[in-house]
Amino acid sequence: MKVLIVHAHHEPRSFNSALKDCAVEQLSAAGHEVQVSDLHAMEWNPVASAADFGCRANPDYLVYALEQRHNYEAGTLAPDIAAEIAKVQWCDLLILNFPLYWFSMPAVLKGWIDRVMISGVFYGGKRIYDRGGMRGKRALVTLTLGGREHMFGPEAIHGEIHTLLRPLLQGSLAYCGFEVLPPFIGYHVPYVSAEARGQILADYGQHLQGLDDLQPLVFPSMNDFDDKLMPLQR
Numbered sequence: 001m002k003v004l005i006v007h008a009h010h011e012p013r014s015f016n017s018a019l020k021d022c023a024v025e026q027l028s029a030a031g032h033e034v035q036v037s038d039l040h041a042m043e044w045n046p047v048a049s050a051a052d053f054g055c056r057a058n059p060d061y062l063v064y065a066l067e068q069r070h071n072y073e074a075g076t077l078a079p080d081i082a083a084e085i086a087k088v089q090w091c092d093l094l095i096l097n098f099p100l101y102w103f104s105m106p107a108v109l110k111g112w113i114d115r116v117m118i119s120g121v122f123y124g125g126k127r128i129y130d131r132g133g134m135r136g137k138r139a140l141v142t143l144t145l146g147g148r149e150h151m152f153g154p155e156a157i158h159g160e161i162h163t164l165l166r167p168l169l170q171g172s173l174a175y176c177g178f179e180v181l182p183p184f185i186g187y188h189v190p191y192v193s194a195e196a197r198g199q200i201l202a203d204y205g206q207h208l209q210g211l212d213d214l215q216p217l218v219f220p221s222m223n224d225f226d227d228k229l230m231p232l233q234r
């Protein structure tokens, strides 16, 4: 299997980086090919702008998604974007590795999604969900957070963790056709003991070993909707 890890943490000695290193070691040792996009080390530019396009379909008015399609077809996307798209096209499994920021992902990772997961390749028209451009690939979200596990759940103060993560799990990954595996979550990471953090790393190793046994999350199927994306009456 070919694995791309997109890693979004500024500190190489962080716990997040330890999770990334754990995945590289574990997956490589199991015979998988692994590439890492370390966004801070790469000084990834997260801002979607006109500078992303070498030639413009419409020089007078920037419609970002239309220029993504046009420049992909013309081979004139900014080289940093083109290189990341090629890595995603190469991989069978995409791992996004990050600390939770404001119930969401750090801006550097959001900007990777904005600039890399382009219209026309990842999605387009009705090529979404199980007809999305990335169908056949799997995605795993690996995150750490400050909160405790009991703070997340149906009755808990912050609600369900999958609800927080819905823009990423459904709106980005499932929407583009990835089969989305259950996320791996390290709770309360800065406040627990070194031993407890060691246990989280061990649990992550187990999670990675058992990837093939994980039941993907359930998202809409295009077979259940008509041409206007209205639910079919069954």
Ligand SMILES: Cc1cc2nc3c(=O)[nH]c(=O)nc-3n(C[C@H](O)[C@H](O)[C@H](O)COP(=O)(O)OP(=O)(O)OC[C@H]3O[C@@H](n4cnc5c(N)ncnc54)[C@H](O)[C@@H]3O)c2cc1C
Residues within 6 Å of the ligand: 009, 011, 013, 014, 015, 016, 017, 018, 098, 099, 100, 101, 102, 103, 104, 143, 144, 145, 146, 147, 189, 190, 194, 197, 198, 201
């Ligand atoms: C802008 C911002 C917004 C945030 N929003 C939220 C939010 O909405 N909800 C929420 O719950 N939290 C939130 N947080 C908290 C954040 O998610 C956590 O601080 C983060 O996930 C901790 O992970 P880390 O990798 O940065 O930990 P680090 O601080 O890097 O590491 C924690 C500890 O682990 C140690 N460590 C490193 N490697 C190892 C190893 N191999 N074995 C054992 N220990 C090790 C480190 O030395 C350190 O002592 C937010 C933080 C910020 C800055």
